[in-house]
Amino acid sequence: MEQNKMASLNTQILRMSGVNPRKCMRCGKCSGTCPAYDEMEYHPHQFVHMVETGDIASLLQSESIYKCLSCFACVERCPRGVEPAKLIEAIRSLKTRPVGQNHITPDEIPALLDEDLPQQAIVSALRKYMK
């Protein structure tokens, strides 16, 4: 049952992201280029591998999915066109969409603000981390 659910989540991730993890040739350039590497438990090349092998549960549990800076360096530099950042985005969307799964809530925000902080930062935080 659980296995079936994971398999269907996996399909959903592939569909949402449009990524084919089988294109990966395990060169590790994504992880070599990632600016948030050290903050992550799982690293970009591992995301790809885990989605390919269907280990979605671990990814959904991991804080790593919130560490991606969406800078697209991995997408740009991947020699095989795998686009790891899109996988992470899909997993994050999947995680935050159900009710009560927001990674950040509006009431947490005021404490984080300072007067120079551009709206952009707040808006994008809301977009990235909550539904």
Added chain:
Amino acid sequence: MQTITRDILLEKAASLLASGTVNRVLGWKKGEFIYDVTPAVFTNAEDMYRHFTFDCFCGANFSKYLIKETQKEGKVLVFLKPCDSYSFNQLLTEHRFDREKVYAVGIPCDGMMDASTVKALAPEGLTGAERNGDALILHTLYDGDVTVSYADHLPDRCKHCKSKKVVAYDEMLGENGEVTDAGRFDEVAALEAMTEDERFAFWQNELSRCIRCNACRDVCPACTCEKCVFDNPGSGVENKAISDRFEEKLFHVIRAFHVAGRCTDCGECSRVCPQNIPLHLLNRKFIYDIDRNYGDYMAGAEEGSRAPLVNYQIADPEAGEVVSGAGGDKV
């Protein structure tokens, strides 16, 4: 502008015969009726004075006669109207006759009447017809003289004349004209704008009248093969008569394809068709498509030019991307 008359042509022909420049003249002579003027070959001035004619019914293209005449000894004089001169060039391009054997005299033209027009205007008792400036005067048995506008009753090919410029000649009589383009693709565009079903119905109606008399082929200046594919048992399409529904289309499509890029749009095919099928609309479709996709090209405008279907550009559009004007397609 000097009007070209029978006398002027006679005088020219006579002097060329007399000087020995040519020993034959390719011209026109009267037929049974006023409107069926036919090409004829004259070898002396006397015959010419008797039979040579030149009036508003001299639309016939000399090309086929020219090929035959140039295979004989001596030099032949030919009169070239603007549209004839395009065929002349095209034949030269295709090495169909020896230029040395021809003395070409260019004559201006502002449209020639054809038989079906006058027959339609005076279905019964037509005894004669003549042009007087802008007027066409028809002499009839029952209604006396009927006068109509000449220009308004020109056949389609002259209404939509592609050029009033004689592009090849040794000598020009009168003043040469300019290349025109009087909306000759309008009819094609109108057909293109129809739906597939309408177009099919149109052509079904037109082409099913075909009786495979081969007149279009025999008059066509581009159909100058020694032996036509349709007469060649080895071609796989040999066929003398209509035997089924698609046969006539096959014939006309292949004929149009064979002359595509070589057709000078003289309109002779439609003129001679006893069933009044607008065959020139097939040829013009190819010309229009070629112009739109590969750049303007007029067969015969220049001797030696390379026909578009034996040429290519690396950047040509793909077959699925050509501009073909096809509108009204089923969605």
Added chain:
Amino acid sequence: MQRIGVFVCWCGSNIAATVDVHAVAEAARHEPGVVFSTDYQYMCSQAGQNMIIEAVKEHHLTGLVICSCSPRMHEATFRKTAANAGINPYMVEIANIREQCSWVHKDMAAGTEKAIILAKAAIAKVHLNTALTPGESKVTKRALVIGGGIAGIQTALDIAEAGFPVDIVEKEPTIGGKMAQLDKTFPTLDCAACILTPKMVDAAQNENIRIISYAQVEEVGGFVGNFHVKIRKKARFVNEDVCTGCGLCTEKCPQKKVPNAFNLNMDNHRAIYIPFAQAVPKVAVIDPNYCTMLKTGKCGVCAKVCTAGAIDYKQQDQIIEEEYGAIVAATGYNPISVEKFDEFAYSQSKDVITSLEFERLTNAAGPTAGKLLRPSDGEHPHTIVFVQCVGSRCAANAAKGKEYCSKICCMYTAKHAMLVRDKYPDTDVYVFYIDVRTPGKNFDEFYRRAVEEYGVHYIKGMVGKITPENGKLKVQGSDLIADKQLHIDADLVVLAAAIEPDKSARPLATMLTASMDTNDFFTEAHPKLRPVESPTAGIFLSGTCQGPKDIPETVSQASAAAAKVIGLLSKNTLKGNPCVAQSDEWMCNGCSSCANVCPYGAITYENKEFRMPDRSTKVRRIAKVNPAVCQGCGACTVACPSGAMDLNGFKNNQIMAEVDAICK
């Protein structure tokens, strides 16, 4: 009426599993003209072929239809069988019921139905087949080798050794190619110059070899055995026959700022120069873009110092025209431009270099006289990072890079790393790799030595970013085994750039009408069985112009190409392809449409006198096809409005018969 035999192959289960072969044979039996029909497990086997021969004899067959695999596979086999059975080889037609039927249709009924139709089409065609005999043409016993690198040199030497004259056309002022720029060669570490330069000298001294350096092929006409080639020999402004190669001019020339292409522009030479000491021909050349005399008419120092009087400022390009029987393409490769991969900062730092530049930096004849020094400050680098697969193995639709593996980088990088550690043990060497690919004799052993004996740090992972900062190169990459992101402060970074065919290859291929793949490598006639021949007859392939290869492979292929050339040149005449166009002179009207579309210039016209049925005579212009030049494409047959032009083997009525059979 033909007597046709139909032979349906099972191809083991390859065909028989999805096509009911008995049903096909049975259906064929009822076709008009078929007097024998059978099926057999392996028609191409000796037993199968014997069965065909027996059937021909027994049933007096005049035409054969083989329902089997693709004609691209066994058409030649069955034509030979027909010949052995005593009938014309061109009386055979193949119905492709394997690749285009049994392998692509899973349903037995549909597969069988289609196989029967394909068989009927082939039967319909063979009815109209006629015996064809190939024409013959003479062979010019001289070969042309385009490219004077190790591939071209080896091919030329082997051809010359066999006694045939051969010309090498080289676009640079000297032969030698890329190998001349290399320092040591893997896996033996002998010096490239030591093994290459004797071969260059051999080539120069061999009386069968003519080296046409500083030249390019400009026009190729003709066909196998009879190529006609125009070669433009660029003006070098030095009389090649007089120059002694003393080099005095190259020291006295006042224009010192000419980038030295041989050293990849890492230093300069004079406006008159000899590319390197062992150049062949060892003749100076003036670069007209820099020479003051050629640009302004003032200077003339080289002419003054030349005791031989070899300088000729008025020298013009020269056109050489020659006939050849065979042409070998040996145009070689270049590293790709790595500027597109600027995450590696090649365009931002002088200390990020390509592997070929590294070769020059460690070469005793290079800009640093063999001392490994940083290009930016001339200091000795203590930490060196090698990055593999730069631009190789990229996705087909990637915006940059090549899809293929460049094949040589793993080994030369191991070589570089090893040499650095050997000469400068105080240097740390890191190699970032995706895979280390070492198939080759003594190759893996070599790589393991670099790791085990020389202590090169091999890191499974890729560099993501290089940041030049404060004189260092901050290398950020992944170590997938350690699961870490590494940050290395390097002094020098060496990029193993992908290799690509030389830019001159594409226009050359067009001239040769030789096909190329999407990467501009020449296509071989068969990837496994005819790897050194182009599909275009008489064109052969040598070295990296066909695909990435190292020196031993290049040399093997060069010799293989030479063997093929020798085989061709040793024939006095060649049999052509009989499937050529033919014009029916009674129908041809000489309109020239066919000649306009012929890519080979195979069609000419003549005026011929015909006796007409009425006994008169008529002179007509008619087309003539030169069967030795015609390659049989058929473009002319469609351009011909009268249908006078037809193509043997693919005649109008034959194709029409196939159409009819399929549409029945």
Added chain:
Amino acid sequence: MQVNENNEFRPKIVAFCCNWCSYAGADLAGNNRLAYPADIKIIRVPCSCRVNPMFILRAFQRGADGVILCGCHPGDCHYTSGNYYTRRRMAMLFSMLNYLGIEKERTRVEWVSAAEGAKFAATMQDFAEKVKALGPNKRLEDLRCKQ
């Protein structure tokens, strides 16, 4: 046109393939077992430029529902320029057929290289589906040849 026992329309399709690229591409599709409808029957020609418009019209006349012509990609012709002529000829012919009211989808030119087995199979699949959707070719058929 043919109809099988389920009364399902199965189109008759003639594919002309040049020997060097497209025929080899078809072989490659076979090598890779890439399926496409059995309605497609291939006729081998040396070059796409060997295909005479007469062959195509003949196919239609004898009952084909679709005709597809495959050659080397422009620039890759084994005979250097054959497919460039093909491109013009077929563009003009197909435009003319459409002008006569013949559905565009019944004719197609596609460039398939020897390496594009997958493209070959996909192209044939797609073409067969499109032709099937159009239904039987009535407008160009030669009724005389029907049984």
Added chain:
Amino acid sequence: MMKVSYFPGCTLKTKAKQLDIYARACAEVLGVTLEELPDWQCCGGVFNTSKDEIATKLSAVRALSAAGKAGQPLVSICSACHNVLKQTNAAMQNDSEFASHVNHYITQTGQGQMAPYHGETTVLHYLELLRDVIGFDKVKSCVKYPLTGKKIGAYYGCLLLRPSSVMAMDDPENPQILEEFIRAIGAEPVIYAMRNECCGGYMTLEEKSLAQKKSTAVLDNASSAGADLLVTACPLCKYNLDKNGQNPLPVVYFTELLAEALGIKEA
């Protein structure tokens, strides 16, 4: 006077007013009027790459469609807005499933039904407007007070260039557009490797230490390469480099320098 549609975005209306005001004024001088879209809504700040994410991209589609209706290219300045607009436009062009979902929304629901949209509008960054429409030569000729002698580092960050297949503004690894801009206003560009690396801005709320580390690395690299000043087009980058970067290198919006050079703003 040429007119283009203009999408300012939320930050340019609040914290980054300078960016907005000078951009308009400079454009006027250079012969282009930035016509603010009448009813623009916030772009959302990020383009969620999930294909089934529809609602958050509608405001961008509305803006694109409105510009298209006006027959004008859509210009934005903020890197984030530009990225969202451009990526949304590309999705409308290339992802037919996505486009049909979106068109279902915009044509049938919401305030004021709209015509279906398929990515017809040209999306330009203000820099592209300068380079491709106005031309840097023209910019150069309009400069009154060239910033001669100033050594300026261009900071691209990530949003402006990536993904390059969609943004298609410049070479993603070796961009030149800002450098050309710097040359056009008379200053000297300083090339440094970190100019196209992420500053960590998105982490400024959650993981300040990461934002600090990344922005400091950018600033350090730029100053070691000899830059006196950085220019950027992104408000978040500017904030992050200013606030979190442990390096005093000043960061300004490129439009401010343009305004100075054109004599609109006092230096």
